[in-house]
Amino acid sequence: MPEPSISALSFTSFVTNDDKLFEETFNFYTKLGFHATRSYVKDNRSDFELTGISTDSIKEIWLESFPLSEVVETSAGRELRKPLQESVGYQSEALLGYSPYQSDGVVIKLRLSNHDLQKNKDLPGEVTFFTASIDKLRAKLIEIGAEIIPSEIDLVEFSTKDPMGDVISFSSYPSLSSKKITSPDFFLHPKKEVRSQESIVEQVKSEEGKKKIAIITSGGDAPGMNAAVRAVTRAGIFYGCKVYACYEGYTGLVKGGDMLKELQWQDVRGLLSIGGTIIGTARSKEFRERWGRLQACYNMVSNGIDALVVCGGDGSLTGADLFRNEWPELIKELLGEGKITKEQYETHRNLTIVGLVGSIDNDMCGTDSTIGAYSSLERIIELVDYIDATAASHSRAFVVEVMGRHCGWLGLMSGIATGADYIFIPERPPSETNWKDDLKKVCLRHREKGRRKTTVIVAEGAIDDQLNPITSEEVKDVLVEIGLDTRITRLGHVQRGGAPCAFDRFLATVQGVDAVRAVLESTPAIPSPVISILENKIVRQPLVESVAQTKTVSDAIEAKDFDKALKLRDQEFATSYESFLSVSKYDDGSYLVPESSRLNIAIIHVGAPTSALNPATRVATLNSLAKGHRVFAIRNGFAGLIRHGAVRELNWIDVEDWHNTGGSEIGTNRSLPSDDMGTVAYYFQQYKFDGLIIIGGFEAFTALYQLDAARAQYPIFNIPMCCLPATVSNNVPGTEYSLGSDTCLNTLSGYCDAVKQSASASRRRTFVVEVQGGYSGYLASYAGLITGALAVYTPENPINLQTVQEDIELLTRTYEEDDGKNRSGKIFIHNEKASKVYTTDLIAAIIGEAGKGRFESRTAVPGHVQQGKSPSSIDRVNACRLAIKCCNFIEDANFQVKHNANLSADERHLRFFYDDGVKTSAVSGKSSVIDDNTSVVIGIQGSEVTFTPVKQLWEKETHHKWRKGKNVHWEQLNIVSDLLSGRLSIRTT
Template sequence: MDVSSRLGVLTSGGDAQGMNAAVRAVVRTGLHLGAEVFAVDDGWQGAVDGHIRALAWDDVGSILNRGGTVIGTARSADFRTRPGRLRAARNLLERGIDRLVVVGGDGSLTGTELFRTEWPGLLEELVATGGLDAATAAAHPELFVAGLVGSIDNDMVGTEMTIGADSALHRIVEALDAIASTAASHQRTFVVEVMGRHCGYLALMAAVAGGSDYVLIPESPPAPGWEEEMVDKLRESRAAGRRESMVLVAEGARDRAGAPITAAYVRGVLQDRLSEDARVTILGHVQRGGAPSAYDRWMSTLLGYAAAQEVLSAEPGGEPHVVGVRHNRITLLPLVEAVSATRAVATAVDAGDYAGAMAARGSSFTEMVRTYATMSRPPVATAPGPRRRVAVLHAGGLAPGMNTAARAAVRLGLDRGMTVLGVNGGFPGLIDGDVVELAWHDVEGWVGEGGAGLGTRRAVPEVEQLYALGRAIERLELDGLLIIGGFNAYLAAHRMVTERDRYPAFALPIVCVPASIDNNLPGSELSIGADTALNNIVEALDKIKQSASAAKRCFVVETMGRRCGYLALMAGLAAGAERVYLPEEGMSLAELATDTERMVASFRAGRRLFLAIRNETASDLYTTDVLARIFQEEGHGLYDVRQAVLGHLQQGGNPSPFDRILATRLVSHAIADLAGQLEAGTAEGRYLGLVGSDVVAHPLVHMDEEVDLSARRPRHQWWLGLRPAIEAVSRQGTPAGEALPVLRA
């Protein structure tokens, strides 16, 4: 790589939470690689006007937690004209910039591609008119670009998530939770409009996460007569005991004839046909505002890290790329194809090709449309034959989202003709027969509640308890078992499967669903509860960092996770920690000495805050207290040291939108698996998990081959490959031009 490279970064179009994380990562990765980095303020308009400035390492410090974009954004009419693009080219080349990372939506990226293809002609015209000397033009014959998709709508085809979409979903679901409480108090109906001109992602996922009654999205317009269907669903919900009703409308929703469906129209329908005073709430730009979620911090950091590498290593004649997310990994998408495919969705909707529009959104989007259609109506058993008895229990530590999972199990189980039994207090409750039949009204309000209404226990049945457990299963006449929990839940299920020869009662379908903030379960890259815990940690770290603003201070923060470092590493990425200590790596005195020397040197150079995050079991001897004392002693009064053990706040709070969606999706597959086994007469034991973007089932009998039982974690953990990004974006002073690992699938 040419260390004389000059790299520009700009944010364009509508702002999106997480843009600052991407900008920070681009700047620091570029500096790490030896490039000079420049901010183009206010998007392409800043390029036209020449608002371009050099950035140093500290210029992008303390911005991870800020919404919007610190380098500004705009929708530039000037850049749409050739004279405007001529000025932009001249202004960039006056500073020697011919490599750009552009963060924006499909319109911004379309303009970027046009600018790139016009570049040789623009330079030729500038030379001919005296606006640029020939030598400069010859030195920069090609413009190299990489795109990052900043769009809360999550509307770019080919990438599973765009920068800002998760944060926007947080804002929407927070609003729905608040609205639901006042709506229930008055038995009132609310119509809520959310953003999404051509993409129904926010409306659909918010409807799933918020437990709404009806949703209208652009890709799947309702059939003629939908108004009566909507009214009937709301009547059924009220008859089933629900006190509030909620209808979500994407701003781009329309009917099959192409006529817009507005929130005001829906309100009028409800008032006329339900004789009820419906209220309208248009969330508007609140969806763009506020601090970014943990996901939009760590994933945007990885995207910016990869984009800087991509554009700085680009070779002449190469194809420009959008850096996106696929299967939870960084992926490169041809820029032209990605933008074209995205715009084709809007074209398909306008042409009435709704099947094509849905297909373009991907299988998981289509799957959630089907799941929501079932979840949003009162259950009606459709399965023929006798009702099969399926028990739902939690085991292991508490994980936010357990209630969401149990609610989905009841709703979907009833729809398949099952009698769903709730087990109170985990396996001890099952042994004691503390079991109750669950109806829809028992769990209907659990969609966003933290905790576990059924309770959970960490106890794994001992060998001497297996007989009693078998007798309880026989006494309750169970036909299947759904276990939602953590590592101990999996151990208990594995024991039951491997002991079937001795205890025939265990020969029934058993399905495990991962729910653990530690994210240490085999067969799933993400567990229910981990995202909520990470958001809790990042929120706490924001406050901790703010408390240090008046002094020079080092904070040592301890996170949960047992012997899995997921929470610590991802919190380090999301919060901008300078050092993260993981149990997978261990700790040594030599490393601590090096870390201390770097810390002291950085404070002497003007640093005001140093954040170190330590997993609770990173070392048995180098505890959080010992670490803080070492750092304090070696500082000799240069800075203060404080420690914070976050504790059980990581398990508390209402589940995040992601955890609600994940819980619903995993349980949907689990209930389908149990129903299929009951119909086929099989009795397999399985654990389900999210692998990439797919839900995959694994045999319980082979679980021990996938885990390190002594460390209680999977043998392979995908997120460990993200460690180099922390080095690149958090540690100043590493050698310029040093090679960095590429984080692509």
């Protein structure tokens, strides 16, 4: 017997050569509920394919009586066929290619032929159709005057003849072996299929023993909370836990039921780029009551949850810790009331709490940054930049009110980042008596210098030293007094919204993963931790202490102990405040150094432009001018100096609005001093530079090394020289952070969001995004983490056939899982130099081929746009911090020469002396001839600002061929992103 290749009936065809009969038959079937679904007339000039049409037909009409299927009643009061994919049982049955809730339907092809027909009407025999409404059909047939012929055949109710004479019979049996169906309701209103109880029980059993974690977002929402939810969920699943979302903050815990839902791997797809929190947050009065917490305890135990990751502000975290302390008592009470079993009691005796700080105010002690703070800052600077335009057009003053009731972090940082004239923050309240005068003085002075706009930032919680609140209106009134057309802008909730910035995506992700680890490592003895970031490292701190310390800040302010309040904030806060003052306020002449100590400071940009070059230059200039130094910009890099001697002195008004401009106002390029060292030295001599700040990337570093090495030949280079790393690649040895890299990451995350969106709209498309970074994988790794890339390729981790194969397997698997759903765009991140063989194009091609039509691939090469336009808030703030350090370094070094008693006056003047016949820099002093520390790279390592001699870096810590430092400080990022993309699971299994 052959393998059956035949399945169901396709259609029935009736043929006639009588035009009139043809039409009558058509009408006959239409009256019985058939629809004409295809029609064909031979005379038509038709260029359509004639599939299924007989070549000898004059006319054909194909009729369909559509399958009986589930219906819905609409608001229009009509019953409509429910789309198949929304029908009960579709999900499970559709995969088998067969849905039980649709009847087959009937297709009849009526053909009008020009041939003689076979006379025998009984061929091909008789067709018996199934009908679910036999009585209705009979009535209908009688109504249209058709003949009802009783049948002798089993199963057949009766027969009739169509106008062509074809005998058709009817049965109530869909098929020989099925049950009789006498009502269309069987198809129209199917019962919901209930999954058998047994299988559920079975499933639960096999899942037992898995740790269950619930994640809560609580308090005010902050951008990045979603990223934290994603990280906790995926890391939890990776480590073999089950993760539950607790909706609407603690309310979900108290209410339980649907508000406490398990999250699957796919559920959190695409969350990285969404602001706010999708699991909701709300204040819960119930949870403040003991009965509410008891209920929460019960809901948790009955779901088997005994660990809680809370993302919120200090209040929410305190609540969580209280809950933990109370837990043994609560659970005992539940046992006593018989609400839980003894067994449950035993397994859930302890509650684990881990805190994540989600707050836009950055008001938590013990951590350098809270999740959401930098995103909020980003919003503020975006909006103030908008306002700037109007302010400058009208020569107006703007008072901008930012959030921060007890914490002036947003106020301070936005003051720095927007080049504000004055700020009011709670930690540094001005004197009640003279703040108005001071404000007037500063603003008027800036106006006199030619500034067309005035920006004053007021934190919500601004006060004077007598604790009287300072309102925006008061500030406005003061400004109006000095004749400024002044407006107030309250930024309000706009500050909370939008997609998280790159840093917050990173922070929330890395902290979320660590929170899961903390849960797994916790024991009853360990106090509840809060995940913090210190010195760029993720650490755990005791929750209670952090909260307590935070409280003392507001206590200190209330007690008017402002110095203490400032001290309790992290170190950077005080420094930043000082930096702000030195740019905005110290230009009043009171900080001028004695004439003899005034210096000529040169600034040069070297290498590819990045977005923070101008802000850094601005701060260095303003800070130096305040002290009476002169600042010279070397224009268009070393090439500009060598060819045109392009040097220009910078004034206050030249640079005052450079805080938000990207690119390079003074020009930059890749040329090096070695192109013509002599000419460089000549101009250094001519302008009598006392110090040099080189801002740029690896070329800047190289330039500094060349100048340093040329000191023996050209003593004029015996001045303090400092390289301020600014490059998107972040590949300068001696620092873990370069100016511009954060802007680049923000741009990239925006870019990838857009590309991903394009990919998910087309469904089943993967983008391979090529990012810059030279031989440094920093950008790629970081970008991979913050965009949720499936795979990241960097020069540090060589690509081979196996890795590519694994990634394609991962891709295939992910596509299978999400079955054409939304948010399913996928990206791969590929560093431009990751591999000579596996280029971006090749990887895309390999993916495309492996997709075999199930998915496809494209490349996306953002190129120079990665540099970004306007510098990000982080880059602006750091530009300020580092530029001031550079200035201080130059001042200090010069001071040492001037006051070095070991040097003769000549030596002081010439800045060198002979040491054993070798020309030696005077700046570094006689004691440290070998470790010359006057040509340095300023860097951030940990949270320390460091100065490392360029020689040391060049000789010991540089990978010359790959143009980067030897230290790969970002390897951890790759591990975390692999974990969250699922790549790590594939690698380990």
